[in-house]
Amino acid sequence: MSTTPRISRRELLRGAALVPVAGALAACATPASQPTATASSAPAATSAANPFGVAADKPLEVWIFDGGFGQDYAKNIHQPLFKTKYPNVEIKHNATKEITKVLQPRFAGGNPPEVIDNSGANFIDFGALSQDGQLQDLTPLLDAPSWDDPNTKVRDTIDPSVIEIGTYDGKFSVLGYVNYIHGIWYSQKVFRDNGWQIPKTWDEFIALCETIKKSGKMAPFTYAGKFPQYLYEPLLTMAAKIGGKEVLVNIDNLEDGAWTTEAMKSAATAWAEVGAKYLMEGTTGLDHVQTQTAQNKYKVAMLPSGSWLENEQKTTTPPDFEYGMFPIPDVTGSDKMPYGTLHTQPGENFIVSAKSPHPQAGMEYLRGMLSKKAAGDFSGLVRTLTVVKGATEGKDISPGVTSASKAVTDAGANTVYYRWFNWYGPLKDEAIAATGQLMSGGLTPDKYLERIQKKADEIKNDSSIKKYKR
Amino acid sequence: MIFNRYRRGLFITSFLAAPVILYLVYVISPYIQAFYIAMTDWRGVTATPRFIGLDNFERLLGDGTFWKAVSHNGALLLLLPLITIVIALFFAFLLNVGGPQGLTGIRGSKFYRVVFFFPQVLAVAVVAVLFQQVFRPDGSGMLNGPMMALGISPIGFLSDPDVAFWSVLGVMVWQAVGFYVVLFSAGLASIPRDMFEAAQIDGAGRLSLFFRITLPLLWDTVQVAWVYLGILALDVFAIVWVMTDQHGGPDFSTTVMAAEIYRNAFQYFRFGYASALGVVMFFFTVGFAILSLRLSRRERIEY
Numbered sequence: 001m002s003t004t005p006r007i008s009r010r011e012l013l014r015g016a017a018l019v020p021v022a023g024a025l026a027a028c029a030t031p032a033s034q035p036t037a038t039a040s041s042a043p044a045a046t047s048a049a050n051p052f053g054v055a056a057d058k059p060l061e062v063w064i065f066d067g068g069f070g071q072d073y074a075k076n077i078h079q080p081l082f083k084t085k086y087p088n089v090e091i092k093h094n095a096t097k098e099i100t101k102v103l104q105p106r107f108a109g110g111n112p113p114e115v116i117d118n119s120g121a122n123f124i125d126f127g128a129l130s131q132d133g134q135l136q137d138l139t140p141l142l143d144a145p146s147w148d149d150p151n152t153k154v155r156d157t158i159d160p161s162v163i164e165i166g167t168y169d170g171k172f173s174v175l176g177y178v179n180y181i182h183g184i185w186y187s188q189k190v191f192r193d194n195g196w197q198i199p200k201t202w203d204e205f206i207a208l209c210e211t212i213k214k215s216g217k218m219a220p221f222t223y224a225g226k227f228p229q230y231l232y233e234p235l236l237t238m239a240a241k242i243g244g245k246e247v248l249v250n251i252d253n254l255e256d257g258a259w260t261t262e263a264m265k266s267a268a269t270a271w272a273e274v275g276a277k278y279l280m281e282g283t284t285g286l287d288h289v290q291t292q293t294a295q296n297k298y299k300v301a302m303l304p305s306g307s308w309l310e311n312e313q314k315t316t317t318p319p320d321f322e323y324g325m326f327p328i329p330d331v332t333g334s335d336k337m338p339y340g341t342l343h344t345q346p347g348e349n350f351i352v353s354a355k356s357p358h359p360q361a362g363m364e365y366l367r368g369m370l371s372k373k374a375a376g377d378f379s380g381l382v383r384t385l386t387v388v389k390g391a392t393e394g395k396d397i398s399p400g401v402t403s404a405s406k407a408v409t410d411a412g413a414n415t416v417y418y419r420w421f422n423w424y425g426p427l428k429d430e431a432i433a434a435t436g437q438l439m440s441g442g443l444t445p446d447k448y449l450e451r452i453q454k455k456a457d458e459i460k461n462d463s464s465i466k467k468y469k470r
Numbered sequence: 471m472i473f474n475r476y477r478r479g480l481f482i483t484s485f486l487a488a489p490v491i492l493y494l495v496y497v498i499s500p501y502i503q504a505f506y507i508a509m510t511d512w513r514g515v516t517a518t519p520r521f522i523g524l525d526n527f528e529r530l531l532g533d534g535t536f537w538k539a540v541s542h543n544g545a546l547l548l549l550l551p552l553i554t555i556v557i558a559l560f561f562a563f564l565l566n567v568g569g570p571q572g573l574t575g576i577r578g579s580k581f582y583r584v585v586f587f588f589p590q591v592l593a594v595a596v597v598a599v600l601f602q603q604v605f606r607p608d609g610s611g612m613l614n615g616p617m618m619a620l621g622i623s624p625i626g627f628l629s630d631p632d633v634a635f636w637s638v639l640g641v642m643v644w645q646a647v648g649f650y651v652v653l654f655s656a657g658l659a660s661i662p663r664d665m666f667e668a669a670q671i672d673g674a675g676r677l678s679l680f681f682r683i684t685l686p687l688l689w690d691t692v693q694v695a696w697v698y699l700g701i702l703a704l705d706v707f708a709i710v711w712v713m714t715d716q717h718g719g720p721d722f723s724t725t726v727m728a729a730e731i732y733r734n735a736f737q738y739f740r741f742g743y744a745s746a747l748g749v750v751m752f753f754f755t756v757g758f759a760i761l762s763l764r765l766s767r768r769e770r771i772e773y
Contacts, residue, residue: 100736101736104514104515104736107514107515108514108515108516108517110517122736122737124514124515124739125513125514125738125739127513127739128513128514128515128516128739129515131513131516132513132515132516132517134515225629225715226629226715226716227715227716228716281608281609281624282606282607282608282609282611282614282624282626282629284607284626284629284630284720285605285606285607285608285626285627285628285629285715286606286607286608425733425737425738425739426535426738429716429733429737432716432719433716433719433720433721433722434721436715436716436719436720436721437631437720437721440629440630442631442721462529464511464522464525464529464740464743
């Protein structure tokens with residue numbers, strides 16, 4: 001009996017046709033079934049000048065979020081600086097407005113680029129990246145000598161909150177490069193011309209709103225109505241000022257009743273009053289650029305924003321406008337935190353991919369960015385402060401940045417921050433939606449806080465959502 | 471003879487194989503993969519997601535925002551085809567047989583035909599951005615500006631949660647009508663003229679012409695329009711995502727299934743859960759197509 005397999009021509013054709021189908025099926029939308037092994041060749045020897053062992057001729061790929069700061073700072077400041085030490089490392093510069101769309105498939109496919117400015121509205125979730133071991137542990141960067149001075153560690157040249165906020169699952173892995181400073185922004189010229197004073201208490205603030213309203217010259221207050229997160233920022237900062245830093249810590253930690261505390265109620269009530277009486281007409285339907293432009297046209301006096309504002313508006317701001325920023329006024333007279341308390345938070349988050357071919361060069365690139373020259377030139381170019389201490393010393397900077405950096409100095413240790421919005425996306429969207437309703441009168445302060453609390457509880461009880469603590 | 475038939479079969483198969491393979495790879499396989507991803511906790515960057523069975527579907531049942539989105543899709547499913555078809559039929563009738571003699575369109579109908587089609591030519595993103603300006607809530611808005619000049623207080627077309635959904639519906643109708651005017655016009659052109667003539671000689675007015683002749687003879691076309699518009703209502707995404715505040719807001723008042731899928735996948739990085747939402751949406755859409763074809767089946771009128 002012959003057992004020789006006989007394959008007819010038809011079967012052969014069928015088989016040949018199926019092979020590529022199977023291959024294509026396996027490669028389509030689902031993640032690769034096996035993680036691609038990183039072909040990391042042995043790193044070059046480390047030295048004081050080359051602390052991570054950057055290979056002299058291996059390329060480095062950089063992706064910049066092309067947002068409010070553009071991408072020129074990377075091309076014209078950071079990369080040339082890197083090149084001075086490593087002339088043979090070819091830098092592949094890329095920029096996009098959609099970090100997730102471009103780079104998420106690369107992570108899933110196992111070939112992410114080295115350095116990513118993971119910012120903008122569509123950044124890749126840090127929790128997801130951290131859970132999967134995609135983030136390079138940047139602790140060696142902290143302990144490396146700084147670019148400028150071999151006797152100072154990088155750790156000592158930057159704002160300590162960067163390390164706290166950039167730590168995921170116990171490892172420092174996200175470098176916030178820009179120090180965002182939040183406050184109420186106004187035109188120093190307008191205030192001077194009209195004899196309006198910076199309000200130090202909430203009563204003074206309301207009185208000022210009343211004065212501006214009666215003057216008929218402009219509306220007192222506005223915020224980016226389409227993006228109510230611009231308004232929950234001063235609301236939360238105010239609550240922390242009234243009730244202390246733990247108000248925000250409890251919110252971040254999803255503690256029971258964290259949103260419905262007395263401090264939160266006072267803050268929500270105060271802002272709801274502003275929403276009811278002092279908003280510029282049409283505020284709820286305008287975005288940040290439209291409201292900020294209205295301020296540049298002297299149609300409205302004050303709005304809440306962060307230290308990126310001046311750069312964002314540089315093309316529409318009149319030359320004598322003179323941006324200024326003031327902190328949240330005292331509310332109760334017995335506020336737990338003193339006048340001048342600020343919300344400052346590192347942002348513009350840079351990461352190095354652990355599974356990229358050349359993470360050593362990625363860390364070295366960040367070390368270069370943290371040099372005084374790189375940080376100082378960055379501040380000059382995009383009119384904002386970095387987390388590098390003293391990088392703008394002796395430099396001629398714009399009035400808004402001057403005002404913000406003075407506010408930071410005055411605040412000293414009285415700074416607050418919160419992280420829940422980065423940790424729990426659904427909670428962020430609920431808070432945004434509810435804050436819009438609070439400001440347009442659709443929700444009472446009590447109902448507003450109850451609603452967000454309900455969402456926070458939901459997230460707390462959902463076992464599929466990874467929880468964070470600070 | 472047998473050999474020849476075999477050869478011919480092979481010849482035909484070789485031509486059919488390419489499209490079948492393409493279809494399998496690019497249409498069927500993503501569906502199968504979506505079903506698989508829906509049963510994992512994939513967060514988008516992991517190479518090996520964990521299998522969690524039907525957990526995502528269980529979670530979905532308690533997801534208030536998703537059911538809000540479903541209810542918006544449901545409302546669109548009822549209203550969008552109805553309003554669009556009524557308006558398109560009316561215009562098509564006027565353009566083709568609504569003239570005073572009953573056999574020609576009203577004056578200027580050739581011009582209108584082109585104008586009605588304009589919105590269809592514009593990309594959805596362009597339409598969305600355009601209407602953001604039209605609906606602006608302050609004096610710079612195309613609608614609110616003149617209203618405010620007349621002393622009427624402005625309407626928050628996109629910023630008032632009670633109004634926003636209707637604004638979205640309005641834009642969708644505005645964009646869809648032109649295509650269906652053309653579609654119905656083509657349908658009307660294939661109805662023999664003598665039917666209208668005969669009806670007119672018998673003394674039929676415009677109303678009877680429309681209800682007794684035009685509508686019954688156009689039924690097949692209307693049915694197709696209904697299914698198309700229904701599917702449009704179910705998978706609406708871009709107009710909501712680009713035009714409305716907070717991508718489906720304010721306060722989730724305009725969100726739709728596709729927007730929630732996108733939000734969960736690309737903003738919350740819950741790809742597994744988003745796929746589960748996608749699977750549910752798939753069944754809604756297929757269910758709708760089958761149902762509407764069944765229910766609207768009626769005897770063909772031969773002519």
